[in-house]
Amino acid sequence: MKRAIHWTAFLLNIGLLISFSKAQSGYPPPCSAVKQVKLDTDETKRQLLSNFISSCVRNNYWNNDKGIVLLSQYQNEEGNLCWLLSPAIDDHYKDNPPSQFASFQGDIILVFDADSRRTIKTATSDKNALNQCLEQIIGDRVYPRSTLKTRWTDNVMPFTNRKMSGGVRRISGGNGGSLIIIFKPDGSYQTLSPV
Numbered sequence: 001m002k003r004a005i006h007w008t009a010f011l012l013n014i015g016l017l018i019s020f021s022k023a024q025s026g027y028p029p030p031c032s033a034v035k036q037v038k039l040d041t042d043e044t045k046r047q048l049l050s051n052f053i054s055s056c057v058r059n060n061y062w063n064n065d066k067g068i069v070l071l072s073q074y075q076n077e078e079g080n081l082c083w084l085l086s087p088a089i090d091d092h093y094k095d096n097p098p099s100q101f102a103s104f105q106g107d108i109i110l111v112f113d114a115d116s117r118r119t120i121k122t123a124t125s126d127k128n129a130l131n132q133c134l135e136q137i138i139g140d141r142v143y144p145r146s147t148l149k150t151r152w153t154d155n156v157m158p159f160t161n162r163k164m165s166g167g168v169r170r171i172s173g174g175n176g177g178s179l180i181i182i183f184k185p186d187g188s189y190q191t192l193s194p195v
Helices: 002-025 043-058 127-138
Strands: 068-075 081-088 100-104 107-113 179-183 189-192
Touching: 043 068, 043 081, 043 100, 043 179, 107 127
Parallel strands: 068 107
Antiparallel strands: 068 081, 081 179, 100 107, 179 189
């Protein structure tokens, strides 16, 4: 009986040590199709990411606790590392899912590779596997897009008297909260608003 109690205590202690070591090393992502990367490798990048996320909240780019950051990283014509940061509240990333993400202070950042013109490179891995993995990582942080591509309206076109599919589209100006950051070789950086 005493021997069984000692074994039980021993196994509990081992379980606690394993749990503690996992907690110390951080939790791995729930799937392996998408690789987790670290973006805040220095104080400057950490502060830039923190400021961008704060501006998303302050300017209401994210709604109802929904929102992620889309980061396109590329090299400009001078060979400098550049980030294009954009807020997102829906799952439009699924059209061309990235194979990397970062977790920063509880927020999710999807990391895309882009060319020097900021065009995101096409995903080369299995899109279904990437999207299933990203869905587990992102959870309920984004709204699902509607599968319908038309809108019903009761606007009456000239010389007709019927309901039309389609309708008013709202077009707004501005960059939607996006920000370009150019990292210089000397450790400085420059921020620009994309056009």
